[in-house]
Amino acid sequence: MADQDPPNTPQENRLIELEIKVGFMEDLVEHLNQQVASQQQAIDLLVQEVLRLRDQGADQQQPVFRSLRDEIPPHY
Secondary structure (H helix, E strand, C coil): CCCCCCCCCHHHHHHHHHHHHHHHHHHHHHHHHHHHHHHHHHHHHHHHHHHHHHHHHHHCCCCCCCCHHHCCCCCC
16 A cells, blocks of 8 residues: 555645636636637727718718608697
8 A cells, every 4th residue: 555645634735726716716717818818809890880870871962951840740
């Protein structure tokens, strides 16, 4: 039985548990970083689209002023 490792001390067990937790947290942080980068790309695309639509709206003719008194109510 000389091939077996001696049992771990409580401090060694705690260190092993902490190393495992750190490994999982590193994976989580990497996943969250990828998610944030993906969301930032989506935000950038949406901002570009809003700016394009704003420019497109500004290029169109200004609407003619219409009075609400000239509008026919929907029940007529």
